[in-house]
Amino acid sequence: MxxxxxxxxxxxxxxxxxxxxxxxxxxxxxxxxxxxxxxxMKVVVPQVIQTTTPPKPDPNNPPVVISIDKDGKLMLQADPIDADGIKQKLPDIVMLQPLGYRKIFLKIDEDVKFQNAVDALDAIRVASDTAKKKSLEQADKFQGQDGGDVKVAVSILKRPAAATAAPTNG
Incomplete structure (x- = not known):
């Protein structure tokens, strides 16, 4: 080789x-x-508009606020309500909001069980679907626009550390 x-x-x-x-x-x-x-492809990046003061709420269209207190009780605005009540009342309230601006604010206490928050979000989702179906049924009234889904903003109420911390004895 x-x-x-x-x-x-x-x-x-x-x-x-x-x-x-x-x-x-x-x-x-x-x-x-x-x-x-x-x-x-050319990309157009959206411009950020910074304002120092938030826009004032519309008095004709107040924000829809659902809150859950530390005991897990639901409140629609200031009225106590249960999850089934949300599913029944919320679609009509959402229909009153302008198209494209359908928002719900969900305030949750930090001590609420996770399942209560999930149940509230599920009730809001069902109510949103119902409102969307009603909008589609009345499409001639809204000129073919369905208004889209309801947007949910969630905030968690946290207490100051001093209020939740247990006193220590040295």
Missing amino acids: DAGGPKGKQKSDINVTPLIDIVLVLLIVFIVMVPGLAKA
Whole structure:
């Protein structure tokens, strides 16, 4: 068997032919790919409008606030209500909000069980679906717009650390 060197010794030169083949293939790939990379879509980034004061609430359209106290009791605005009541009353309240601005604020006490918050969100989702179906049924009144889904903003009421911390006796 021939090892390529004189008198049966191995040849110490590196065979660069496969290396050149790989480099040429990569060069061709990059030559083909570069024009395709230049065809990117132009993106318009939305501008942020910063205001120092929040807009004043519309007196004709007060925000819908559902709150859950630490005992797990639901309140719609200032009235006590249960989850079934939310499913029944909320669609009509949501229908009064302007199209595209249907929002519900959910205030949750930090000590509320997770399941109570999930139940409230589920009731809001069912009420949102019902309101959307009612809007679609009355499409001629709204000129074909369904108003979209109800957006829910959730805030958690946290108490100051001093109010929740137990006193320590040293």
